Amino acid sequence: MAEQNSNKQATSPRRASRASVREARRGARAAASGGRRTPDGVRELRDGDQPASVSGHERAKVQVRWAKGWGGLGSFALAALLSARASVPLPGVLERALVFGVVGYLVGWAVSLLVWRELVTAEARALRDALAPPEDAPGADGSEKTPPRRQQHAGGRNR
Numbered sequence: 001m002a003e004q005n006s007n008k009q010a011t012s013p014r015r016a017s018r019a020s021v022r023e024a025r026r027g028a029r030a031a032a033s034g035g036r037r038t039p040d041g042v043r044e045l046r047d048g049d050q051p052a053s054v055s056g057h058e059r060a061k062v063q064v065r066w067a068k069g070w071g072g073l074g075s076f077a078l079a080a081l082l083s084a085r086a087s088v089p090l091p092g093v094l095e096r097a098l099v100f101g102v103v104g105y106l107v108g109w110a111v112s113l114l115v116w117r118e119l120v121t122a123e124a125r126a127l128r129d130a131l132a133p134p135e136d137a138p139g140a141d142g143s144e145k146t147p148p149r150r151q152q153h154a155g156g157r158n159r
Contacts, residue, residue, distance in 0.1 A: 060116040060120060069105075072108065075107075079100035080097035
């Protein structure tokens with residue numbers, strides 16, 4: 001009995017250190033994830049953060065997965081259908097379909113990444129432009145005033 005108690009005491013600091021390691025990892029992951037996410041899935045960047053990426057964009061991740069899946073399945077089915085119509089034996093049909101399925105998967109992945117890389121970059125640029133007005137805009141330094149409003153004539157119409 002005393003031996004069991006000494007084992008519990010020996011393992012509890014170990015358990016405590018494991019828990020603290022887990023907490024440290026969670027904290028590091030949270031810090032590595034950067035800023036908060038906007039409703040459309042784009043991560044807000046802080047000073048010194050890396051630009052938005054396809055892997056950090058929720059909609060992009062879903063659609064890249066979708067494109068890879070349908071690219072692979074569509075290529076597999078098309079190759080199987082065309083090979084079967086050409087009277088290729090079953091092992092040949094399956095071999096061709098498998099090869100074309102893998103190729104379609106990779107092509108779907110590459111094309112969706114190409115498209116989403118541009119979209120994510122454009123979204124990040126638009127967000128940056130919306131948050132910070134350009135420096136060369138009139139009135140940015142406060143030196144220029146806004147133009148006066150048009151005078152309204154007695155008839156109620158602007159001229």
